[in-house]
Amino acid sequence: MRVFYFTKFPPLQGGMSARGLFTALELGRRGHEVHIFSDPLAAASHERVNAAPLRELFDYVDHKVTIHFAETDEHIFYRRHPGGRPAVSQLASLALSVTDEHRPDVIFGSFMEPYGIAAYLVSKVTATPLVATHAGSDIGRLMRARDSQFLYRQVFLDSSAVLTTPRHSAYLALMGVPARKLHALPVPAPAWAPNAPAAPHDGPPTVLMYGKLPTDDSYIRHVIEDCAHIGVRTEVIGHIAWPASNSTDDATTLPTSPFVWPWKIPGLISESGLVAALRSSGNAEVQHHHGLTPVEAAAMGRAVALHPSDAANFHMTKLGLPTSHTEMMKLLGAQDARRELIGLGQACFDWLQEQLASGVIGLVPFETYADRVERVLSAPDEPADDRVVADRVTRLLKAHIPKGADTQEILRERRQAYRPSTASLHHIDSGADARIVRRVPMRYLELPEQQFHIIAQSAGSHPHEHIVAQSAMALLEAADGSPKRAELDPDDITLLHGLMSRGLIAVCDADLLPSKNEVPSLSRIEPSHG
Structure with missing residues (x-):
């Protein structure tokens, strides 16, 4: 089938961007023709991988998918536009311009703004089935804005199918989206997850912190200073998620390195002894919004220092992982720290394998996730198993009535x-x-x-x-x-x-x-x- 896929995509950083990349590549590997429509070049420097040229991305994709990137807002035609960059118009027009030569069988819209809305527009113009999906911040933040609610709801109502999570399926059903359209998908493990933990890192342990950095960087500074005091090296990769301006110079004064390509994450993790998971302050108002850094670290067999709420969320409280700064520094300063870190890393890897086998917390191998996505895209009008949604709705009502x-x-x-x-x-x-x-x-x-x-x-x-x-x-x-x-x-x-x-x-x-x-x-x- 030919899929028009509107999504976040590298060099834009973030979990949804990485998922867009690996989902597209997996569909391409299975013989489907995938066209990507995205606009990462228009993102501010603190939002994207600081790597040029893009040849490294195209070499990695290796013609498995076709990439269509929108122009940046630096183009002369978009300068001084009072409403900002017309992202939806750019993406929709870009897709419509190739429909004569590449007529899509299905349109896949991921992350509502602007990708899901652009996908909805192209679906309406071309009378092509739309499969919509969303991120946690779509539902938890953007849909709370009064002036966006009606359109977002209409996208879900008019879609042939909606890929959602078990938790969100109940709320979408209460909005009026038919349960037969709601396909509750599990969360995929990293596409690059190995079958065995990475070999232990030689030398003194290194603490790795990566991703969107919290606006309040006091925790990171505290870790860097205390690690330096006991001779432990730290590495920080990323930028503050929502700096006061779009200038990288204003984003942070921390000793950080820029974001890296998603396929280089496992190499970074394997070079560390401990991954300190960060919580982005920008998502504080989106409850149940948890990053997958602990899962990525566990996939490589590395120990994780967790926020207490994350430890409970991922069912990792029994692993004996540090859940506070004090506990982390005590572990790193121990005489046999390397041996303890290797043991905790193995425990994390074993934990992930158990979760992937049991599905208790909704984690599945990436191939299983891709199977579900492929099935829905191939037959978007096939009804979902609405028993999952019905059960969630019942539980939701009982919790609040x-x-x-x-x-x-x-x-x-x-x-x-x-x-x-x-x-x-x-x-x-x-x-x-x-x-x-x-x-x-x-x-x-x-x-x-x-x-x-x-x-x-x-x-x-x-x-x-x-x-x-x-x-x-x-x-x-x-x-x-x-x-x-x-x-x-x-x-x-x-x-x-x-x-x-x-x-x-x-x-x-x-x-x-x-x-x-x-x-x-x-x-x-x-x-x-x-």
Whole structure:
């Protein structure tokens, strides 16, 4: 089959970029014609592999796939464009320009902005089946933005199939995406994962830190300084994920090396004795968003220093790995540190093999993942096994609905939330008018004593829950545009600000907002995860 694949792609750095590369190569190896549409050359220097020329990439790909890269924003035609680089238009136009000669059988859109949207546009123009997939930040961050929600949801609704995760499948189903379209895929192990751990590194242990560096680099500095004190070498590869500017000079003053090509990662890891996994502060608001650095280190048989939450997430707490700076330095400073690191590395490798065999945490060999992707791309209209989705939806509802409640009877979905409209409020005392809009999709449960249990979420794995009174519910109803105009009582002003501070609505008139000491508290339920 001929696949038009819109995706992040090297030299753009990151896990989704590497997955795009290795997925395309695997499909090409299996005899499919794959065309890549991407725009890594337009990325800022801190977002891409600092390697030139691109010959190394093309030599590695070796004609297994055809690469179509969009122009950079340095081109004279894009300079001073008030809306920034037209990424969607570039990618869609680039793909449409080759459809006469290379008519696609299926379009594969990965990472919604801009690739998934460009894929959706080309799918509509060419009447070609679309298979959409997403990253954690698509669902956890971008889809929380009010003005993107309707289009993103429409892409999922109109796709022939959606490749998602077991966790996200339930939220997409609650959005209205048919369960038969939702293919819940496991997470693939690295495509380059060897069958045996790499030989132990000769010489003193080296601590490797790589990937998107956190904006607060104090942890990395602490590691470098303490390792130098005990004679342990450190190597830091990457850049701060979201620096204040796009200048590499402004990104960090740490002694770092630039990103490397994805296929060189195993060589880097094998030269280390310990991999210190980093957590990007840019993803702090995306719950359950974990990088795969521990898995990559385990694949090479190297010990990992983990953040405590990552250790629990990957079921690695029983391996005896260091989960704090103090524990890591104690391990590195031990008299028999090399022997202990080799033992922990072997334990990590054995752990990964057990996970790949059991599938308990959703990790599978890359070939197994590619099998599933190939199957869906080859027959996008084949229904998925919706039992997985149905089970996830049931568990999700049980986690968020009061005990004993009939979920089928009292869960009410407000579809207007996906169509943000502006409503007008009239303040009775001052005579001022304000405009309000809903910020996020919302469902609610009616409770006794005119209270409402609100579940505000946008298909991500982080629903925000609140208990509000009838007066607050009336304002939320008004924010949906029903009714288009509502009278605002004097006491509702502070309540309005409370709803705004929770991110439930946006108010377009600052004059109606009270001072901070007048803002009431809304009852907030901490989310639980099913």
